[in-house]
Amino acid sequence: DAGITQSPRHKVTETGTPVTLRCHQTENHRYMYWYRQDPGHGLRLIHYSYGVKDTDKGEVSDGYSVSRSKTEDFLLTLESATSSQTSVYFCATTEGEGLTDTQYFGPGTRLTVL
Amino acid sequence: AQSVTQPDIHITVSEGASLELRCNYSYGATPYLFWYVQSPGQGLQLLLKYFSGDTLVQGIKGFEAEFKRSQSSFNLRKPSVHWSDAAEYFCAVGLYNNNDMRFGAGTRLTVKP
Numbered sequence: 001d002a003g004i005t006q007s008p009r010h011k012v013t014e015t016g017t018p019v020t021l022r023c024h025q026t027e028n029h030r031y032m033y034w035y036r037q038d039p040g041h042g043l044r045l046i047h048y049s050y051g052v053k054d055t056d057k058g059e060v061s062d063g064y065s066v067s068r069s070k071t072e073d074f075l076l077t078l079e080s081a082t083s084s085q086t087s088v089y090f091c092a093t094t095e096g097e098g099l100t101d102t103q104y105f106g107p108g109t110r111l112t113v114l
Numbered sequence: 115a116q117s118v119t120q121p122d123i124h125i126t127v128s129e130g131a132s133l134e135l136r137c138n139y140s141y142g143a144t145p146y147l148f149w150y151v152q153s154p155g156q157g158l159q160l161l162l163k164y165f166s167g168d169t170l171v172q173g174i175k176g177f178e179a180e181f182k183r184s185q186s187s188f189n190l191r192k193p194s195v196h197w198s199d200a201a202e203y204f205c206a207v208g209l210y211n212n213n214d215m216r217f218g219a220g221t222r223l224t225v226k227p
Contacts, residue, residue, distance in 0.1 A: 004157075045215055048213050099215060103160065
């Protein structure tokens with residue numbers, strides 16, 4: 001699992017509140033990703049990072065922002081959570097130049113927005 | 115539209131039987147191709163990947179996949195399924211020159227004793 005931890009593992013929040021999910025890795029991997037997993041959709045890429053302070057949008061980035069101030073940490077923020085953002089969120093990393101290398105996934109964070 | 119299709123939502127096989135999980139993609143060029151497995155409550159684990167070269171790819175846990183360009187398919191196979199193979203399987207494609215990964219909706223595998 002390349003030393004990937006996610007926190008919190010479970011969270012219940014209310015519509016309109018801000019939420020930040022944290023991904024921490026111990027392998028010094030350059031690329032980090034945030035996905036959401038919903039039934040019938042598989043995983044969908046939200047944002048990714050290719051280095052400190054270097055981030056880009058994925059397929060479903062609306063309503064999400066990210067930050068990476070250190071190699072080991074990649075934060076996902078929902079500025080104002082909505083019920084449609086109820087999902088399981090996975091962080092992943094790759095060691096080298098993105099998709100040519102194996103992606104390692106964290107254990108996931110289950111977020112419920114009431 | 116660009117897409118990854120796994121036609122089978124749920125498959126049940128008997129332990130010891132062979133397995134084939136289907137994956138088709140719709141992209142302009144041959145993308146990077148992957149199969150991942152997810153056990154309940156866990157993250158995904160890479161089984162195998164294809165970038166170029168030999169179209170039959172060997173992976174971990176006895177799995178293999180065959181890339182067929184003419185059919186835009188990348189089907190996953192295993193000759194003899196074990197009870198521990200029960201999980202959800204995802205096909206994914208990676209797009210060239212960026213880091214966008216697109217996943218299929220997944221196939222849930224049940225193994226009967």
